[in-house]
């Protein structure tokens with residue numbers, strides 16, 4: 280694997296990622312983070328100076344577990360991934376807007392998009408690390424922190440399922456208009472990533488595209504401890 284994460288991201292098969300996003304709404308990525316990078320991120324969990332806030336999920340009835348939002352400046356690997364994932368995803372996001380007859384909205388660089396966030400007073404970084412112990416889970420939700428939001432997020436598994444923990448599958452539920460919801464269970468090996476929609480996606484129907492609503496979460500971790508890294512592109516108010 281080349282050691283530069285930005286090159287690794289640029290070198291992904293973006294045609295097949297686009298096809299997968301268009302067809303299923305999500306795209307699984309090959310291993311992106313090396314074990315040492317996963318270990319370093321997990322190892323930083325106790326270093327409070329890295330984070331701007333810690334959320335006890337039970338307190339807000341978000342689930343059972345804990346997560347921490349990174350403080351600026353973000354750790355290099357997170358900043359580089361956020362910058363490198365943004366442009367190809369913005370292109371796909373704009374094509375989705377077109378399908379729904381909305382004007383093209385997402386600038387082609389992360390800095391341009393963060394400027395849009397800043398204008399709405401959304402200046403606090405949102406990449407986060409999550410930790411769930413046995414019994415932990417994450418209720419179905421959407422991560423929107425203001426009027427500006429990016430339509431894709433990326434999540435990475437930081438440790439190994441069936442080895443470090445069991446259960447704790449990633450859940451994606453799609454609510455179709457006037458129809459029942461459909462659920463997807465996605466499993467990620469350590470270092471692997473998943474791109475998924477923040478709130479909606481266009482689905483092709485008999486009279487053009489319509490919009491479905493998506494929520495994501497994590498099923499109960501049955502044993503061990505599960506760590507994940509969430510890459511959210513919009514900053515928070």
Ligand SMILES: O=C(O)CCC(=O)C(=O)O
Nearest residue numbers: 409422434449497507509
């Ligand atoms: O722990 C997970 O896999 C879910 C993470 C999540 O909710 C997010 O990245 O927004």
Ligand SMILES: [Fe+2]
Nearest residue numbers: 420421422495
């Ligand atoms: Fe989330």
